Amino acid sequence: MAGEMGHANLRNPGNEPPPAEKCPAPALCPWWHRVLLTAGALGHLVLLVLVVLRNVSVFQGFLGLSDSRVEIQARNQTERCIFPSLVRYFCQPQGQSPPAPVGCKLCPQDWQLRGERCYWLSKESGNWTRGRKSCKDQGSELVVLKNETEMENVESVTGRRPRSVWVGLRSRQKEWTWVDDTPYDLHRFGVLQEPDKGFCGTLKGKSLEVDGCDSDHKWVCQKAPFQLSSPTVGKLG
Numbered sequence: 001m002a003g004e005m006g007h008a009n010l011r012n013p014g015n016e017p018p019p020a021e022k023c024p025a026p027a028l029c030p031w032w033h034r035v036l037l038t039a040g041a042l043g044h045l046v047l048l049v050l051v052v053l054r055n056v057s058v059f060q061g062f063l064g065l066s067d068s069r070v071e072i073q074a075r076n077q078t079e080r081c082i083f084p085s086l087v088r089y090f091c092q093p094q095g096q097s098p099p100a101p102v103g104c105k106l107c108p109q110d111w112q113l114r115g116e117r118c119y120w121l122s123k124e125s126g127n128w129t130r131g132r133k134s135c136k137d138q139g140s141e142l143v144v145l146k147n148e149t150e151m152e153n154v155e156s157v158t159g160r161r162p163r164s165v166w167v168g169l170r171s172r173q174k175e176w177t178w179v180d181d182t183p184y185d186l187h188r189f190g191v192l193q194e195p196d197k198g199f200c201g202t203l204k205g206k207s208l209e210v211d212g213c214d215s216d217h218k219w220v221c222q223k224a225p226f227q228l229s230s231p232t233v234g235k236l237g
């Protein structure tokens with residue numbers, strides 16, 4: 001015992017209490033202390049990350065919400081104010097009875113609505129290819145006739161004086177074929193001359209005829225009308 005004390009005093013000449021009395025031996029406490037510290041630090045880090053993430057998502061949510069609110073308000077504004085005035089302006093019921101449908105069909109400026117289609121008669125004339133390109137450039141196609149009603153509708157657009165206008169009919173693989181790839185119905189529209197390469201269809205009055213595709217004619221384009229119908233009609237349908 002005395003030998004051990006002497007040894008300790010030798011190492012600690014200033015008579016200070018041995019370090020073991022000031023603080024428990026370093027090896028005694030830190031095993032849990034360090035774990036706690038580490039856990040605490042990790043916890044802080046996790047919290048920090050969570051808080052940052054949450055703030056970011058709240059921020060984004062706020063932005064998104066306000067965006068869609070603005071959108072809804074704009075849409076409300078359109079639906080509440082502009083839409084009914086469009087319907088009032090373009091879809092006036094003609095006469096009192098029968099009650100006009102709430103929806104209506106619109107054609108672009110200079111186009112004419114006939115039945116279920118918008119039609120446009122060109123001002124210039126040119127070959128069949130040029131006519132077709134002109135229609136495509138306007139998001140439409142050369143006229144395709146399905147029945148006599150449509151033929152009469154197109155006739156009313158081309159004017160009283162019968163003149164030949166290009167329609168979307170051409171000879172293709174020895175068949176008369178419409179530009180929507182449906183075959184020509186000769187029982188409905190009558191027999192045309194033998195289909196031959198370089199020949200295209202014209203409409204003259206109420207009859208379909210054939211001319212060389214290089215000839216000069218005006219042409220008639222068709223496209224589907226824009227359906228303007230009230231929101232309630234849209235919701236019901």
Ligand SMILES: *[C@@H]1O[C@H](CO)[C@@H](O)[C@H](O)[C@H]1NC(C)=O
Nearest residue numbers: 069070072073074075076077
């Ligand atoms: C939009 O209009 C509907 C009713 O038409 C209303 O319930 C809604 O609160 C409006 N929304 C906004 C953002 O004004």
Ligand SMILES: *[C@@H]1O[C@H](CO)[C@@H](O)[C@H](O)[C@H]1NC(C)=O
Nearest residue numbers: 115116145146147148149150
């Ligand atoms: C003619 O065809 C159009 C479109 O395919 C159709 O809507 C219409 O009902 C038809 N008319 C007749 C009389 O067959």
Ligand SMILES: *[C@@H]1O[C@H](CO)[C@@H](O)[C@H](O)[C@H]1NC(C)=O
Nearest residue numbers: 126127128129130213214215
């Ligand atoms: C059709 O006319 C255009 C110019 O209007 C011309 O460039 C083209 O070669 C003609 N096509 C045919 C097949 O004649």
